[in-house]
Amino acid sequence: MTSISKKTGPLPYEERIQWFHQARFGLFVHWGLYSLLERGEWVFFRERIPLAEYEALAECFTGEAFDAEALVRLAVASGMKYAVLTTRHHEGFCLWDTRVTDFNSVQRSGRRDFVREFVDACRRHNLRVGLYISNKDWRQPGYWNPAKYPESAARMVDDLHRMVEELLTNYGRIDVLWFDGSWIDIGRAGIEDEAAFWRASQLLDRIYELQPHILVNNRLGVPGDLDTPEQHIKESQAGRGWEACMTIGDESAWGYSSHNPVRKSLGQLLRNLSRTAIGEGNFLLNTGPRGDGSIPEEDALLLRQVGDWLRIHGEAIYGSRRFDYRAAMYAQGGFTRQGNTLYLHVFRWSGEHLSLPLFKNAPELVTLLPTGQAATVERLSNGRLQVGGLPELPPHPCQTVLRLEFADEPMLLDEQDHAAWLFGRA
Numbered sequence: 001m002t003s004i005s006k007k008t009g010p011l012p013y014e015e016r017i018q019w020f021h022q023a024r025f026g027l028f029v030h031w032g033l034y035s036l037l038e039r040g041e042w043v044f045f046r047e048r049i050p051l052a053e054y055e056a057l058a059e060c061f062t063g064e065a066f067d068a069e070a071l072v073r074l075a076v077a078s079g080m081k082y083a084v085l086t087t088r089h090h091e092g093f094c095l096w097d098t099r100v101t102d103f104n105s106v107q108r109s110g111r112r113d114f115v116r117e118f119v120d121a122c123r124r125h126n127l128r129v130g131l132y133i134s135n136k137d138w139r140q141p142g143y144w145n146p147a148k149y150p151e152s153a154a155r156m157v158d159d160l161h162r163m164v165e166e167l168l169t170n171y172g173r174i175d176v177l178w179f180d181g182s183w184i185d186i187g188r189a190g191i192e193d194e195a196a197f198w199r200a201s202q203l204l205d206r207i208y209e210l211q212p213h214i215l216v217n218n219r220l221g222v223p224g225d226l227d228t229p230e231q232h233i234k235e236s237q238a239g240r241g242w243e244a245c246m247t248i249g250d251e252s253a254w255g256y257s258s259h260n261p262v263r264k265s266l267g268q269l270l271r272n273l274s275r276t277a278i279g280e281g282n283f284l285l286n287t288g289p290r291g292d293g294s295i296p297e298e299d300a301l302l303l304r305q306v307g308d309w310l311r312i313h314g315e316a317i318y319g320s321r322r323f324d325y326r327a328a329m330y331a332q333g334g335f336t337r338q339g340n341t342l343y344l345h346v347f348r349w350s351g352e353h354l355s356l357p358l359f360k361n362a363p364e365l366v367t368l369l370p371t372g373q374a375a376t377v378e379r380l381s382n383g384r385l386q387v388g389g390l391p392e393l394p395p396h397p398c399q400t401v402l403r404l405e406f407a408d409e410p411m412l413l414d415e416q417d418h419a420a421w422l423f424g425r426a
Contacts, residue, residue, distance in 0.1 A: 010208040013225065016215055017241045019128060019175070020226070022319040023081035024277050025310070026130070027303075028245055028286035029071065029118075030086050030254040033057045033093045036291035041255030044091045045138055055139075058093060058108040066114060066293025068121035074295065076125050078303035079310030081318070084130030084178050084284065085118045087167060089255075092137040096170075100162050103139075119171045130176035131167050135160055135198055135220065136184075144185050146197075153197075161203055168210040176226070177207060179219040195221030215241065228284075233272065235279030238322065243282035246272060248299050256288040256296070263298060266305050267398035273306065273317065274345040274399065278334040280322040309396065313369050316343035316401045323410065342404040343369075349394035354402075356385040358426070360411040363404040370395035375402070382426040383413040 010016065034041045036057055044054050075083050088094045096115035097106035106113050115131070122129045136143050137159065142152025168174055182198060184191040191197050200220045207216060216224040227234075227242035231251045236242040247253065248269070249260035264272075269285065276283040285306075287299040310317060320336035320343065332354070333347040342363070346354070366375040366387055373395075376388040387402070394400045404410070413426045420426060 008209045009205070009212065010214070011212045014239075016213055016225065017239075020082075020215060020241050020282065021280070021321075023128065024282050024317050024320065025078075025080050025273060025306075026128075026243070026282060026284045027075040027078070027080045027083040028132075028254075028284045029083065029289065030089065030256075030286055031066075031114075031289045031293065032086060032089045032095070032255065033061055033091055034089065035256045035289060036060060038256055038258035038291065040253035040257050041086075041089055041091075041288070043255075051139055054091070055103065058103060061093075061105060061108065061291070062110045063105065063112055063114060063293040066112075066117075066289065068114070068117040069124075071118070071289075071295065072121040072125045072127055074300055074303060075127060078307040079314060079317075080127070080285075082128030082130055082175060083118075083122055084132050084176060085115065086132040086134075087115050088133050088137075088163065090134045090136055090138050090181055092134075092139045094163070096167070098163055098166055100159050100166070115167070115171060119174075123172075128175040129171075129173070130178055131171075131174055132178040132180060133160070133163060133167065134181045135179055136181045144189070146184065146189050146191065157198055160198065161206070164203060164207065165210070168207060168214075174211055174214060176215045176217070178217050178228075179224075182219050182221045193221075197221070233275050233279065233281070235276075235281055235322075238280065241282075242279075243284045244272065244276050245284040245286065247286045247288075248302060254286055254288055256290050264302075265398075266302060266309075269302060269306055270309055270399045271347060274336075274347075274401075275334070277317045277320050277336050278322065278345065280320070309399070312396075313399075313401045316345065316369065316403070325412070337410075340406045340409055342406070342410050344402040344404060346394065346400050346402065349400065351392050352388065352390050354387040354390060355380075356387065357421070358383045358413045358415060359385050360413050361406060361408065363406045363410070365403075365405040367403045367405075368395055369401045369403055381424040382421050 030041050034043050037043045094104035097113050098104050119129050137156050140152045140156040142149040146153035182194045198221055200222045217226045217228050218224040227236045229244050233244045250262035273283045289295055316336050323335040323337040325335050333345045336343045362379055378386045
């Protein structure tokens with residue numbers, strides 16, 4: 001395929017990324033045949049289940065409790081602005097009526113196009129639509145040994161291109177395309193150029209031709225539009241879209257696991273949400289439905305609690321921008337910004353007073369978001385601000401946010417002499 005012209009390429013990045021910077025919080029959904037076995041999404045490979053035995057699970061995958069409407073309503077109640085569904089994971093089973101393979105949810109016992117149900121539900125509730133697709137297919141011997149099985153490897157790449165074409169042609173506007181698994185046999189197959197193996201440039205051209213507004217992540221062997229740190233928070237350069245994708249439970253299982261005792265607390269989830277926003281990124285939080293498609297009650301409860309917090313503190317998250325306060329090594333929390341207003345996300349409440357070093361100017365008004373209570377502001381030596389009149393205990397048990405309204409752009413002092421503060425100077 002020849003490269004497409006600029007007229008059919010992607011819209012300007014600044015235009016495509018706007019909604020993403022506004023969203024800040026999304027739902028990741030890992031669901032497939034592996035969910036029936038209740039031991040995570042890598043069970044096929046990790047337990048070396050023979051192919052015929054694993055493929056037979058497709059006759060049991062009916063999704064009788066999968067309710068896309070309820071799933072999307074949960075995302076909305078949780079304060080999420082977009083959702084990403086695994087249309088095909090590394091196991092190769094597809095949740096739509098693909099013509100590439102009959103190993104899918106429509107031509108097997110389920111007889112349902114779950115991608116269609118998901119996309120339609122998202123649109124009914126104004127949720128941005130993201131589709132995940134694994135680059136690879138573990139069922140292909142060419143994935144494990146492309147040198148020995150070159151025809152299988154080539155077929156796997158062709159299948160990926162054809163499936164992406166279907167997903168971006170048959171389901172209307174898709175906002176995010178989320179690739180995963182560009183590595184070949186976890187680095188043991190001798191493939192040095194992942195992008196060339198997947199024909200990534202060709203595929204990316206076709207993606208932007210079909211949907212010029214779309215955002216593509218960085219897991220096709222090329223940078224794409226979005227960085228995707230997994231199970232940790234690592235901010236990208238200013239202006240670049242990024243999202244930290246994480247599980248509610250421990251990191252070993254994105255797909256449903258019947259015993260997953262290391263579940264994140266509400267405090268941890270709120271901390272991660274705020275930390276990503278502080279770095280001008282998004283938080284993509286995963287739930288793994290059971291084999292029948294139902295959402296674990298523990299996940300739903302935590303998600304709704306995050307939504308309760310966002311209904312009060314959302315102005316500090318949605319559409320926020322970064323305010324680099326790392327020079328102060330501030331341990332109590334961090335800032336997000338909306339124009340001349342800063343939001344201090346307090347991770348460690350210090351009682352009735354709170355000290356803010358290195359500010360060149362002071363806010364005109366400081367209030368607590370949960371209560372609207374106004375606080376006092378006093379300027380001390382060397383740029384320190386002391387916020388007073390705070391309650392002894394935090395208004396929210398996990399995390400409280402203070403709104404700091406400045407008359408002009410909030411600015412920090414340039415601490416050129418890092419010892420000056422010892423003598424009360426900036």
